Amino acid sequence: MNPTIHGIKNCDTMKKTFAWFDGAGVAYAFHDYKKAGIDAATLARWCERIGWEALVNKRGTTWRKLAPALQAIEGADAAIALMQAQPSLIRRPLVEFADGELVVGLDTEAFERHCQR
Numbered sequence: 052m053n054p055t056i057h058g059i060k061n062c063d064t065m066k067k068t069f070a071w072f073d074g075a076g077v078a079y080a081f082h083d084y085k086k087a088g089i090d091a092a093t094l095a096r097w098c099e100r101i102g103w104e105a106l107v108n109k110r111g112t113t114w115r116k117l118a119p120a121l122q123a124i125e126g127a128d129a130a131i132a133l134m135q136a137q138p139s140l141i142r143r144p145l146v147e148f149a150d151g152e153l154v155v156g157l158d159t160e161a162f163e164r165h166c167q168r
Contacts (some may be wrong), residue, residue, distance in 0.1 A: 053079050054146050055081070055146070056081050056082070056145075057082045057143070059084070059138070060085075060086075062143055064156075065143055065144055069081075071157075071159055071162060072162070075163070077162075084141060088135070088138065089135060091132075094106070094131040098130065101155065103124070103130035103134075106130070106145070107124065111139065113137055
C-alpha cells in the first residue's frame, strides 16, 4: 500500500514533499484536507497516535488569526473540532504509511526509512 500524503496542495512544504516522493520514485496518494475536508475519526486516530499538540500548527497565519478563546484548546475533542473547522491548522505534510506510522513535517530521513522497507 502506498503512503498517503495529507495536506494542502499549494503549500511550499507540500511541494517539496511531493518533489521528494516523485524524485524517489515512490507512488503515493494525496488527500487535500482543505478541499476534501477531514473526518473526525481520522483526526481522533492521529491524536491517539501522536497527540493533538503535534497536529496543530501554531506557527501559521490561521492560528494567529484565531480568537484567544479558540486558541485555548482544552483537549483532543476541542482540537479535533477546531481542525475540522479550520483544516489549515493541521500541520503539513502529514504522511501516513501502510504500517500506520505517521510522519509530520518534511522529514526526508523518515520518508526514506519507510520507503526502503
